[in-house]
Amino acid sequence: MRNLIALLLSVSPAFADIETARDLMESNQFEQAYAELVPAAKAGNADAEELIGIMYAMGLGVERDDERAFEWYLRSSMKGHPGSQSAIGWYYEVGRGLPAPDLTRAYMWYTLSAIGGDPDAAISLEEVVKKMTPEMIKKAHILVADYKVWMYPFR
Numbered sequence: 001m002r003n004l005i006a007l008l009l010s011v012s013p014a015f016a017d018i019e020t021a022r023d024l025m026e027s028n029q030f031e032q033a034y035a036e037l038v039p040a041a042k043a044g045n046a047d048a049e050e051l052i053g054i055m056y057a058m059g060l061g062v063e064r065d066d067e068r069a070f071e072w073y074l075r076s077s078m079k080g081h082p083g084s085q086s087a088i089g090w091y092y093e094v095g096r097g098l099p100a101p102d103l104t105r106a107y108m109w110y111t112l113s114a115i116g117g118d119p120d121a122a123i124s125l126e127e128v129v130k131k132m133t134p135e136m137i138k139k140a141h142i143l144v145a146d147y148k149v150w151m152y153p154f155r
Helices: 002-011 013-026 030-042 046-058 066-077 082-094 103-116 121-129 134-151
Strands: none
Touching: 013 030, 013 046, 030 046, 046 066, 046 082, 066 082, 082 103, 082 121, 103 121, 103 134
């Protein structure tokens, strides 16, 4: 197992940077964590993108900015990151940083997150569906089918 981890670290420096960034975040060194995450995020690493989204959503080491948080979460979500997909669902559900809530898209992102394995997504889905009309749910199912085909082709 150690050889596998060493191999991963040697082949993927972005992986090492993300683990370092997580450690820095746990010790409240958010500015340093951000500096570690940016290169990996700019290279398209979904985990780094999600962590930067969290930092902007909560104002950790950066000024809180819901629009930037949403954009970082969205980048990660489009790569199939279930945690970011749940976050995008929440932003759509409450409308934070957006012109207005969009329950249809919230449902879609929570569903995709659940398919991806996020255990909390099913709970969020149960709550959002209580606020939706049958027509909204029908539209959401169409969107889920459109996205699921290419985001999760083997599920």
